[in-house]
Amino acid sequence: MLRLAPWIIVLSLVLPVVGGTLLTVPPAFGYLPVLGGDDWSFRPWLELAETPGILRSVAVSFGSGLLATGLALIIVFLFLSTIANTRFDRWIQRLISPLLSIPHAAAAFGFAFLIAPSGLLLRWLSPSLTGFERPPDWLLLNDPFGVSLISGLVVKEIPFLLLVSLAGLPQLNAGQRVMLARSLGYLPRVAWFKAVAPALYPLIRLPVYAVLAFATSTVDVAMILGPNLPSTLSVQVVHWFNDPDLTRRFLASAGALLQLLVTASALSVWWGLEKLIGKGFNAWVAGGNRQRSDGTLWLAGRGLMLIATLLPVLGLFALALNSVAGFWRFPDAWPGSVTLSHWLQALPDLARPFWMTMVIATAASVLAVAMVLAALEHEQRLNRPATRALWLLYLPLLVPQVGFLSGITVLSQMAGQAPALWVVVWAHLLFVLPYVYLTLVEPYRRFDFRWVILGRSLGLSVNQAFWRIRLPMMLRPVLTAMALGVAISVSQYLPTQMLGGGRIVTVTTEAVALSSGGDRRLIGVWAMVQAITPFIGFVLALLIPRLLWKERRGMQAL
Amino acid sequence: MKSTLLALSVSLALPLGSHAAVSDEWPAIVEQARGQTVYFNAWGGESNTNNTIRWAAGQVEERYGIDLVHVKLGDTAEAVSRVVAEKQGGNTSEGAVDLIWVNGENFATLKEAGLLFGPWVGQLPNFSLTDPENNPAVTTDFTVPVEGMEAPWGKAQVVFYYDKSLTDNPPGSMPELLEWAQENPGEFSYPKPPQFLGTTFLKQALIELTDDGNALYGPVAESDFAAVTAPLWNFLDQLHPHLWRSARNFPDNGPSLRRLMGDGELSLAFSFWPAEVPAAIANNELPPTVESYVLDGGTIGNVSFLAIPFNAQHKSAAMVVANFLLSPEAQAYAQHPDNWGFLTVLSMDQLDAEQKALFEALPSPKGGVTPAELQQVVEEPHASWVEALETAWLERYSGN
Numbered sequence: 001m002l003r004l005a006p007w008i009i010v011l012s013l014v015l016p017v018v019g020g021t022l023l024t025v026p027p028a029f030g031y032l033p034v035l036g037g038d039d040w041s042f043r044p045w046l047e048l049a050e051t052p053g054i055l056r057s058v059a060v061s062f063g064s065g066l067l068a069t070g071l072a073l074i075i076v077f078l079f080l081s082t083i084a085n086t087r088f089d090r091w092i093q094r095l096i097s098p099l100l101s102i103p104h105a106a107a108a109f110g111f112a113f114l115i116a117p118s119g120l121l122l123r124w125l126s127p128s129l130t131g132f133e134r135p136p137d138w139l140l141l142n143d144p145f146g147v148s149l150i151s152g153l154v155v156k157e158i159p160f161l162l163l164v165s166l167a168g169l170p171q172l173n174a175g176q177r178v179m180l181a182r183s184l185g186y187l188p189r190v191a192w193f194k195a196v197a198p199a200l201y202p203l204i205r206l207p208v209y210a211v212l213a214f215a216t217s218t219v220d221v222a223m224i225l226g227p228n229l230p231s232t233l234s235v236q237v238v239h240w241f242n243d244p245d246l247t248r249r250f251l252a253s254a255g256a257l258l259q260l261l262v263t264a265s266a267l268s269v270w271w272g273l274e275k276l277i278g279k280g281f282n283a284w285v286a287g288g289n290r291q292r293s294d295g296t297l298w299l300a301g302r303g304l305m306l307i308a309t310l311l312p313v314l315g316l317f318a319l320a321l322n323s324v325a326g327f328w329r330f331p332d333a334w335p336g337s338v339t340l341s342h343w344l345q346a347l348p349d350l351a352r353p354f355w356m357t358m359v360i361a362t363a364a365s366v367l368a369v370a371m372v373l374a375a376l377e378h379e380q381r382l383n384r385p386a387t388r389a390l391w392l393l394y395l396p397l398l399v400p401q402v403g404f405l406s407g408i409t410v411l412s413q414m415a416g417q418a419p420a421l422w423v424v425v426w427a428h429l430l431f432v433l434p435y436v437y438l439t440l441v442e443p444y445r446r447f448d449f450r451w452v453i454l455g456r457s458l459g460l461s462v463n464q465a466f467w468r469i470r471l472p473m474m475l476r477p478v479l480t481a482m483a484l485g486v487a488i489s490v491s492q493y494l495p496t497q498m499l500g501g502g503r504i505v506t507v508t509t510e511a512v513a514l515s516s517g518g519d520r521r522l523i524g525v526w527a528m529v530q531a532i533t534p535f536i537g538f539v540l541a542l543l544i545p546r547l548l549w550k551e552r553r554g555m556q557a558l
Numbered sequence: 559m560k561s562t563l564l565a566l567s568v569s570l571a572l573p574l575g576s577h578a579a580v581s582d583e584w585p586a587i588v589e590q591a592r593g594q595t596v597y598f599n600a601w602g603g604e605s606n607t608n609n610t611i612r613w614a615a616g617q618v619e620e621r622y623g624i625d626l627v628h629v630k631l632g633d634t635a636e637a638v639s640r641v642v643a644e645k646q647g648g649n650t651s652e653g654a655v656d657l658i659w660v661n662g663e664n665f666a667t668l669k670e671a672g673l674l675f676g677p678w679v680g681q682l683p684n685f686s687l688t689d690p691e692n693n694p695a696v697t698t699d700f701t702v703p704v705e706g707m708e709a710p711w712g713k714a715q716v717v718f719y720y721d722k723s724l725t726d727n728p729p730g731s732m733p734e735l736l737e738w739a740q741e742n743p744g745e746f747s748y749p750k751p752p753q754f755l756g757t758t759f760l761k762q763a764l765i766e767l768t769d770d771g772n773a774l775y776g777p778v779a780e781s782d783f784a785a786v787t788a789p790l791w792n793f794l795d796q797l798h799p800h801l802w803r804s805a806r807n808f809p810d811n812g813p814s815l816r817r818l819m820g821d822g823e824l825s826l827a828f829s830f831w832p833a834e835v836p837a838a839i840a841n842n843e844l845p846p847t848v849e850s851y852v853l854d855g856g857t858i859g860n861v862s863f864l865a866i867p868f869n870a871q872h873k874s875a876a877m878v879v880a881n882f883l884l885s886p887e888a889q890a891y892a893q894h895p896d897n898w899g900f901l902t903v904l905s906m907d908q909l910d911a912e913q914k915a916l917f918e919a920l921p922s923p924k925g926g927v928t929p930a931e932l933q934q935v936v937e938e939p940h941a942s943w944v945e946a947l948e949t950a951w952l953e954r955y956s957g958n
Binding site: 032034035036051052053116117118134135137139141142143144223227228229230239241242243244245246249325326327329330337339345349406409410411412413414416418419497498501502503505509510512513514515516517518519520521522 | 599602603604608627630631632635636637638640642643645647648652663667668671743744750803806808811812814817818820821823841842843845945952953955
């Protein structure tokens, strides 16, 4: 049974993604009899090439993805080089999970309300400091070069990169490496970059790729923060899929394949840059130069991380404020009146979606954790990686959602499957599994195998050793992975809506439907609910071990 | 790959499912409908709309034993995609969508692709109350004949609204709008076409500015598009430099316009929903200084319809729901400014005194327009103009 685990994982992820993507190929070449496309042709591609502004769309998708990923990575590394277990560091580390649990769309909404010309920051400064009585006519949001999109993405991806880095760091003995480098005369930050960074990067490489793929293909964030004349490619593709003119679906399919190409080329450019920068880095490390610019690095790491954490916190605060605001117009710094009516209005609608969200999220993350644990345990017992095919786990994160989700819906119809809970859970699993694997794999491999050997020598079977030694000792990372799984599941919109046929209503489908109405107060209410739901998971992940090991001090340190 | 295509064509070749045929007799349909669940796919962005549907759900449960579930969509196209995917996957009788709230463009394409059930509207007892013989608005949708494939639900019309505290001379026509924008730069905008409200603005301006208005009510292929639309592009070229963000960026949709009004970025905007402003004032989204009005020459109006997909699982119950929504009681409830505030599609001449009283008792909305002002309705151009205008707009103004 255990032997099959890696293959079950790979099959349950790869089949839908590959199958779904393949189903977009015929329409992209004009073949879709349901809509009257009976002949294969290149027409959709020609139409795509003639779309006004298509080059610009592609360029913005490609460029903003690379830049956002690069900047987020640089900020995380700068911060890590200054980490010293001060109060600030502990504060940041404690904020990671709540920040991760804010769904992308909600975070983007909060960010947009912060930086807009009529947004919170300018409201606070106006009119006393700026003299503005009316919001200035500035193109800050949705700027044509994607600056606001890039900033929004950077801010949102930092917590994730920080999480995977912090998970990887302990096995590197970072402290000792830095100490050694310092004894050779390097200043602390430079020491970290020369001795720790080159070893850390390979550990977080796949997560970085996942971030890059997401950044080049995001739909919800780009809709809120991205340029709109023209929009990014992914947004265009969604618009084409949603066009009342059904023949646009051919164009949409071609666009989805182009998106796949754009993401793939961004990944390969990144891979090329990796090689290039790696070479330069090696030369820099080997050069042995004892730089003096250490203070700048410290300031940059701390300052940028502070800004990157403050912005989403402020954004969330702004949403919370909106959810209880009466009429509130620029340049008032605060709402003129406070009211609970938006919450009271939403309350009767909240219960059902909330429980549905919880059921799906729990099912998907428990399944994911079970599958990942089975695969990892198998690997441990074999004492070698079970199958190299496990990298395919990242496929759902690397292939843009717009490309394969409509295909999956068709697949589920071919299987004669009416919309059902299990189909939605499976679809969520596609996105939950990779993240669960990502957070669990390092702690699992790092676990001191001698504990298991000791247990075996005391007469435990292999299985008993797993259940009685390994699992209790790994309770904390397992629960954290589960909580992250819940967070990922909660934020899924398209998979829920498409495979649930609209019959499965979650907090997120409800929030997205309502946000299309644009009432910022209602969006505030639902975004708060959306952020709180996964947060419950993280709180439980923290509390359960504490309660369970209350009487066992030795376990508390794990 | 090949086998996938094979599966596709095999499943498409399957005969239509024979079960759950809809009866010809209304009482029998009502009987069939009892105990069924109707999945009503309707845009869910507005709480007033959602509340009205929730009220209707309570009513049909009580009267007909039907469980009406509102599937809240962010975009109607999601339901259309679902139906397309079902047809592609060979699901011909157990579709997940029972009833859709569609607009004219969606309807035209759904009808053409053979994705609709019908004709069924003639069977609804309440349909005659709309006086279909004398009321082309309920038998054509964007000039496409309805042919009994969708039931009317409510009327909508473009209204402009402005903030009295920020501007006091709102424009009454397109040429006046241009002058107004020059005096108030950055305070007006329209949603980016192909968003339907943005396209509606283009149509409204075109109807007013073109020299050949008749051409708009036939297929676009039959007229000289460049000549008919030249005055429109000329107008937009002059207008754009004075728009919000100098037209380097456009709002996404009607709700974004409303939000920008609330924030004080714009002082003039428009909507396709006459009750939007009163509802937004009551909801603290707009200040009480906002007023709505209709342009001097009238504005575009159209009717919202309900359609049933070809493969809907609960067709009888969907018909009963559509019939209930057409009842004088449901129409009067929806027209109440505190509920939804759309205008009824019923013809007052067809109602008895008691039914008429329901409508006469309705209060007139604060900050809204009176039904009298809404008399000046301009018909929607032929559906084919939508696509042509959107394409031409994107070519001129998107992506350089």
